[in-house]
Amino acid sequence: MIKVLHVSDIHLGSGLSHGRTNPETGLNTRLEDFIKSLRTCIDHALSEPVDLVLFGGDAFPDATPPPYIQQAFASEFRRLGEANIPTVLLVGNHDQHSQGRGGASLSIYRTLAVPGFIVGDQITTHRITTRSGEVQVITLPWLTNSALLTRPETDGLSSGEVNNLLLQKLQPILEAEIRRLDPNTPTILLAHLMADRAKLGAERFLAVGKGFTIPVSFLIRPEFDYVALGHVHCHQNLNPNGTPPVVYPGSIERVDFSEEKEDKGYVLIDLEKGNTQWEFCSLPVRPFLTINVDVSDKEDPQGAIESAIAQKQIPEAVVRLKYKLRSEQIDQINNRALQKALSFAHSYSINPELVSQLARPRVPELGEQVTLDPITALKTYINNRDDLQEISEEMLDAANKILNEESDQEIESLKSKEQLNLL
Structure with missing residues (x-):
């Protein structure tokens, strides 16, 4: 059995408007909250200890975070390297430049050749040796239209048609990776994507870039023992009644008030071929x-x-x-x-x-289930309008006159019809 810690959507440096400057450190208190939550995740990985850490993408709010925020991220993940725990850092939409090419905020780990660190910025399979055995991890980073399609292929197509075309392009690529898998080795799909059944959180309002939606059925494969997702901030399992588990751990901190009622945390996995178990671990985040x-x-x-x-x-x-x-x-x-x-x-x-004075609530006496004659209805309306009290009598007189004229016209019309019938 291989122990895996799955964490995602750290967004270190987000939500600073909800904090204040700590006079002792000079840092924003909300940044300190995010660092504390990340440290709790890494502490658990070290104390367990786990055999592998999977990061599902979106390390920062954008691809070019300030150096002190990059340093805070690196300081925590460095502890995994020092403990010889292999770590896969997947590239999310916020880790990419606006053009969608390259994981600028994470590629430094490949450039520096940090031992045990793998940067997942392309669709490929990584065969990782852990202390408890071999594991296969297919990385599927955030994909934009330009990653799989050329401009001529998308000209004149609707967003739905582009989405279908992207899926047609992606399916054989992913299928090729699956066919090369060792069927006897536990396998994880690590992907940063929007699944069609996902319940959304703050990512609905964040600058998510141009991506596409992938059906959950696309991810549920017997070759996978666990599907580790990133991008959606609300923790959920999209395949609760079957295997493999298709899990978003969610973000590690609340980014804004759209996540007010969401639990935050990470996932601990006992990975075994055909018998994977997992649990969500809550973080004590700021309410x-x-x-x-x-x-x-x-x-x-x-x-x-x-x-x-x-x-x-x-x-x-x-x-x-x-x-x-x-x-x-x-x-x-x-x-x-x-x-x-x-x-x-x-x-x-x-x-x-x-509150606008014109936007008054519906008068209870005029509900849909209540039938009133026109004059009574008008009286009820006037009684609930202070600005009409001075002209209430004139309004009622005019209404009575109109109704009486309509009544006379109806009587004359009936008389005419009777005379025609007699003829």
Whole structure:
């Protein structure tokens, strides 16, 4: 049995707007959070110890991170090299230049020939000798249109047609790798991609580049004992009722509020031919907290907001306060008091939203299940519009006049029809 640690989407250097400068280190506190989570993953790999580490791509937010962020990444992964633990670093979309060629942020490890480190920037099979036996790892980095297709091949095609053409190009390439596998050696497909059944997280909003969607059925092959995925930040197994497991470990930290309710962590695998077991290991990441409150109908909007804050306090969380109010309530809000109430937070943002006077809720008496005569319905509407009270009588008189005229016209029409029938 071969022990493998699968981690992905580290994004070291992301989400700095949610942090502050640590006066002791000079680093952004959110960067320190990401480093701490990465260190926890590496600590587990060393303490287990595991036989192999797989990184599923997206080391940084882009292909050219600042040197101090590259150094933080290298410092943690270097410990694996020192412990003689083979490591595969797959190239994700954020590791590539905008043209989609080369893994600029990770290729340095190949250039320096770091012992035991493999950079997966092309579709190929790596045969790795670990302390517990041999393992085969097929690397499938993030692929853009230009990686498999020429411009003339894509001219005039819709995105769906390009996606199908890309799959037609990819299938024989991957099939060729599978045919060269040793059937008696455990095999892992390590891929950075968007699978069609995946539940999305923050990658929906990040600059993901031009890629394509791959059907899960494309990945479920009897030759694979485990499919290690990267790119999607929400942990999930896309083949829960069968083999092989098709697993996104998710990102190791929350990038933004779209991941507020997601668990973060990595995956520990017991790899065995035909009998692979795995478990998700949660990381104690910093909580994100959204406080939503509507005070547009409150007599004391300030008190209502402070009460909502008091009920949701989570020490050292990244907090987003969102409240709705009417324009005439603005002077009743004390921002300094709100900032004081949010002092428990690691960082916070305050986002007020004005409620339009024209955007009133539907009057309950006029629901879909209620039938009212036109005059009663109009009275109900007027009673819920303060700005129409002064002209309410004129509106009702006009409505009665219109309805009476329509009634007279209907009577005359009926009389005419009766006379025609008599003839």
